[in-house]
Amino acid sequence: MSDTETEVTPPAVLELQAQFAELSATEPAKYNIGVVQLGSYRHPCTVRGSANRQRSLDLEENYVLAEDGSVAMIYREGRCKTCKQIARNSIPLFVDPTVRPPLKGRVGRA
Numbered sequence: 145m146s147d148t149e150t151e152v153t154p155p156a157v158l159e160l161q162a163q164f165a166e167l168s169a170t171e172p173a174k175y176n177i178g179v180v181q182l183g184s185y186r187h188p189c190t191v192r193g194s195a196n197r198q199r200s201l202d203l204e205e206n207y208v209l210a211e212d213g214s215v216a217m218i219y220r221e222g223r224c225k226t227c228k229q230i231a232r233n234s235i236p237l238f239v240d241p242t243v244r245p246p247l248k249g250r251v252g253r254a
């Protein structure tokens with residue numbers, strides 16, 4: 145028996161996964177946008193005009209660095225200014241901060 149064959153999730157990733165789970169619990173997203181990285185998301189806006197009216201909401205990147213700095217979590221989230229509904233990636237990405245630093249400036253389409 146060898147423990148080295150077991151794939152171990154680094155504590156920093158577990159920490160970020162817990163943060164994301166807490167966010168999902170306290171502020172659940174109405175729209176689940178999967179893992180695809182999009183600049184905007186179209187949703188049926190329920191406040192202004194008819195319920196079938198599609199409006200797009202802009203998604204912004206959230207970049208969360210683990211406390212020890214070894215890993216970063218990236219997810220996109222957007223909130224409609226009109227109906228306040230939230231769209232968010234259901235599964236965040238985990239990246240090496242030295243390889244994938246936070247985006248500065250442009251995110252998706254302007």
Ligand SMILES: [Zn+2]
Binds near residue numbers: 189
């Ligand atoms: Zn809306």
